[in-house]
Amino acid sequence: MTIHWADVAAEKLAGQGPQTVATGITPSGQIHLGNMREVMTADAVYRALLDRGVEARLIYIADTYDPLRRLYPFLPKSFEEHVGKPLSEIPCPEGCCESYADHFLLPFFDSLDRLGIEPEVHRADRMYKEGLYVDVIKTALEKRDEIARILKEVSGRDLPQDWCPLDVICRSCGRLNTTKVVGFDLARETADYVCKCGHQGTASFSGGGKLAWRVDWPARWSILKVTMEPFGKDHATAGGSYDTGKRISEEIYGYSAPYPVVYEWIHLKGKGAMHSSTGIVVTIRDMLDVVPPEVLRYLIIRSKPEKHIEFDPGLPLLNLIEEYDRRAGEERTLELSTVGAEGPAQVPYRHMVTAVQIAGNDPEQLFAVLDRSGYDTTNRDQILSRASNVRAWLDRYAPPFVKFQLQETLPSKVKNIDPELREALGVLAGRIEGKCAEDIHNEVYAVAEERGIDGKKLFGAIYVAFLGQKQGPKVGWFLASLDEEFVKERLIAASAD
């Protein structure tokens, strides 16, 4: 019996007072599955804490005050002028949201909700503007030399003479990365700066700028009293931002660094790590179109955070879904993956792949097909939702050989079928009337046997006649789901020449 990693972390933290589990992501682009690992990891530990009766909260800090680093491939050329501005101060790239940051945050929040993750949200720009950072900014400026020394000692990085832990926003051009702080006044809580754009001015500690990342992070820990935080392996390396953050937190802010959980990246099978700038991205919303939220949770919760996840949205995704649906995984993992009261699906995803393609977009037809196959269709909402998952999967990720399409007219390939097989199709046409799926299926075997034909070949011929390809869904059930006259006509047409 293995203790789940979330419980291991929770056990370490138990008995140390109320816990604040923090996560943070910069909404600089589509928030993808890789990013989601951070939040899922935090949520798993949060749940594990609650399960053992520890008082805990889950917070999510949106780094909305980070500057836009560069013109990402998905942005219009016109956004060049916004590079360097805080994400919260840039307009929405598609004109539908209040800001650039919101454009990527809102769909992400929607996804979190569906995943059953309900963090308290803190937007960095608001925290700065509301003055929550004023004290930590003052301390950082006062102890600038000490911070610089820590950064040098831990990361080996030499900072320029005029380095300042506070980056200010130019009042004229709105950029964070083009200004230089030339002086500050702790009493008035302002900093003086010059900007490359030619402007010079004075910026307030409340919203006039932000701390450099390596200082911002530990400062935030002390402001929000963070006790546990997962982060990507980029921050975890020796000399990385956790190491410097830990020292800054303890020595500058007198606050113990949070308990770390380091997570690995999620790779897209055959393409490498997900990264918004490389275009190797599957967004959370994309995935939620294809799998139910429980399965997405399961994907992340079943792997230990330090293992990278090789994610393949093609055929192997079905294994993951079915492993979850059949409750084949480890019990605690399944428990932590649950969202609400929704149970596992009654209809296996794989079968749904066939059913959906037979039924097309007609829900009644779909229920008819499923009823015929003997599945429980009482939970109609769940079935429709799964069916819509399956359609999206077929559309985007399914390998060609699982797809089929009923041919409106007799496929020309029928001409290549052996005459004796075609004849058998004609015989079959006369034997399906009023028969149920299973009986039709049996007729196929019966006809093949009577005529001394290899059953395999006869099945193949049927598929060619209806789908134009050599394989397809289970024949009896497939034919039974179609209009009987249509089936007869098609079989006769295929047998004639």
Place this chain on the structure above:
RNA sequence: GGGCCGGUAGCUUAGUCAGGCAGAGCGAAAGGCUCUUAACCUUUAGGUCGGGGGUUCAAAUCCCUCUCGGCCCGCCA
């Protein structure tokens, strides 16, 4: 150059902290249900635990070393 994480069956992996018979799922193969249609049942095969060395009665597990993959030591989750 220095560091961090990972390498266990064809694939995904548990077990590594705290040494004690290498386990599971998927896939594969064989058989069964008068039935290949991605359905079900039964059974089987599959391993140099990345390589080498060391410690030990005993090593996937601890130590050293090499190697492969990924990442970090500017910025960035």
